[in-house]
Amino acid sequence: MSCHWLTMQEAADHIKVHYTTIQKYIYKGKLKVSKPGGNIVRICLEDLQDFMEGKSGSSS
Structure with missing residues (x-):
């Protein structure tokens, strides 16, 4: 599967929410992310x- 990867800020801008809202979704396991290395987080x-x-509904 090919995916267009977004930063957390780009994802927030895309759905018109604050950056910290994206962080909360990730922390609660509601939004799947990829961590290619270090502190880098990408969202498909x-x-x-x-x-x-x-x-x-949840992260796998």
Whole structure:
């Protein structure tokens, strides 16, 4: 699966919420993320869209 990866700030801008809201979604396991290394966190645009449509309930 090819994915367009977003930073947490880009994801927040995309769904019009504050950066800390994205952090809370991640912390609560509501939003799937990829951690390619170090403190880097990326969010797949498709996963973000699924989350917003209510299709994603928890991180795997």
